[in-house]
Amino acid sequence: MKKKPSETKLIKHALGAAPIADQTGFREILQLIQSARQRAYQAVNAELVTLYWQVGENISRRIASDGWGKGTIETLSTFVQQAQPGILGFSPQNLWRMRQFYEAYRENAILSPLVRELPWTHHLIIMGQCKREEEREFYIRLSIREKWGKRELERQIKAALFEKAVLNPPKVAPLVR
Numbered sequence: 001m002k003k004k005p006s007e008t009k010l011i012k013h014a015l016g017a018a019p020i021a022d023q024t025g026f027r028e029i030l031q032l033i034q035s036a037r038q039r040a041y042q043a044v045n046a047e048l049v050t051l052y053w054q055v056g057e058n059i060s061r062r063i064a065s066d067g068w069g070k071g072t073i074e075t076l077s078t079f080v081q082q083a084q085p086g087i088l089g090f091s092p093q094n095l096w097r098m099r100q101f102y103e104a105y106r107e108n109a110i111l112s113p114l115v116r117e118l119p120w121t122h123h124l125i126i127m128g129q130c131k132r133e134e135e136r137e138f139y140i141r142l143s144i145r146e147k148w149g150k151r152e153l154e155r156q157i158k159a160a161l162f163e164k165a166v167l168n169p170p171k172v173a174p175l176v177r
Contacts, residue, residue, distance in 0.1 A: 048120060052098045056097075056099045056100070057102045059076075059098065060103055063099070077092045104136065108133070108137075114140055115140065125157070129154075129157050134166070138161075139156070
């Protein structure tokens with residue numbers, strides 16, 4: 001695995017290896033860049049999850065009212081991919097996931113606004129591994145609060161954190177006086 005060059009080496013490289021007397025201003029600007037990138041990433045993720053919610057809602061409604069089924073979803077996927085060459089994320093399987101996502105949270109007025117705060121990958125993990133509504137809510141809230149990445153979320157689910165914390169909380173010995 002290739003090591004990342006240090007910040008000082010990057011600055012020296014950018015300026016022709018001349019030493020920099022005061023790098024605090026540089027670090028401040030670097031922090032501004034990193035913060036802006038993080039906010040942009042979060043905004044894109046929120047918009048993508050909102051799009052997937054809307055697509056899922058539309059598909060769910062069409063299935064109920066127009067009798068859409070497997071063949072229609074496959075045709076829709078092909079149509080989207082032909083209309084938008086190179087677009088990713090609109091396979092038939094993912095379109096069904098969007099419907100599942102919408103239907104899993106549509107009636108939960110508290111949780112449905114929170115889903116936009118997590119990336120799509122987190123939702124796929126939670127929907128795929130958590131069957132109970134309370135368990136999904138638990139992992140969504142903790143992922144947001146603790147700012148878990150997908151690996152940490154998977155680790156916590158595999159470690160059965162929900163079962164340990166909610167279903168079987170640790171027994172506390174009574175106070176002895």
